[in-house]
């Protein structure tokens with residue numbers, strides 16, 4: 001039987017077109033892999049769709065959006081996306097913790113750092129290629145892990161992968177839609193982790209450490225969300241966390257990562273289960289950056305991040321943490337690779353962290 005839907009839960013969606021609820025949660029191919037031929041009931045008769053659904057079927061997102069190369073910057077792309085996306089997709093993507101203070105500051109802080117352009121520097125042959133976490137990239141840029149890409153477009157993370165391939169940028173893939181770390185930790189899921197890390201294109205494991213509970217994201221909670229009509233909590237920790245039937249996609253589908261991850265227990269557990277390098281995501285103080293550096297070389301990198309302001313509101317922008325590290329424990333920058341994400345829009349922005357000693361930015 002498919003996880004996490006069981007028979008009773010599937011019945012909760014009976015008689016409705018459940019595509020919108022089902023698609024973003026399950027990877028493509030899940031039905032093909034698990035549903036036996038005799039359990040298939042045929043294809044959907046388009047005449048049974050509501051007008052809204054039928055229109056949606058007819059017009060793909062791409063058809064309705066202006067050509068991508070007519071959009072000049074990320075703000076324009078965001079404006080178009082805001083108009084094109086369904087309300088609930090927009091709310092899930094846009095929302096951040098509480099009053100959005102960290103989310104706004106993430107961006108403002110880059111605007112407030114001014115460039116100091118130097119002259120008479122030969123820039124005829126500029127080469128932005130580098131390595132991030134041991135991977136060769138054409139640009140010092142990566143895509144941070146983000147769940148539910150298929151809420152916006154059927155191409156989902158495969159579409160993001162194609163874009164990264166074209167730019168030779170690096171993609172980190174969120175594990176969120178199907179499993180949580182503590183699901184991995186139980187015996188049967190160790191096999192799953194083993195399967196994933198055996199995929200040769202997966203070069204390192206990124207462990208997100210600032211989501212033991214879902215952030216309080218009001219825009220998401222206000223929207224009539226995918227999760228609220230699903231009779232289950234997918235990818236949620238069984239037992240301890242949110243069983244919310246409302247409360248946005250964030251709360252309904254992702255009840256957070258395991259709350260009992262610690263330096264003492266989790267690092268040896270990881271060493272036992274994978275030889276892949278580890279990137280610790282969501283380092284937000286110089287103290288934790290220093291502790292992470294004590295775990296080098298198992299910890300190959302740290303990602304300074306406040307989850308795009310989606311976890312604890314008023315958590316510091318990555319650039320503040322970077323400045324702390326430079327002030328109090330510079331040696332960290334030599335011991336582990338330091339990456340940043342959050343609020344970076346456009347090339348003037350992403351070049352700034354490099355002046356401060358970074359490996360890559362998202």
Ligand SMILES: Cc1cc2nc3c(=O)[nH]c(=O)nc-3n(C[C@H](O)[C@H](O)[C@H](O)COP(=O)(O)O)c2cc1C
Pocket residue numbers: 092093094106144145146147148174175176208281305306307308309310341342343344362
């Ligand atoms: C829609 C969305 C989903 C996200 N899902 C995850 C996730 O599953 N795992 C994770 O570690 N971070 C997740 N994040 C946080 C990102 O990895 C990253 O830290 C953040 O988006 C950086 O901020 P920015 O969006 O301003 O660049 C998500 C962010 C967004 C916007």
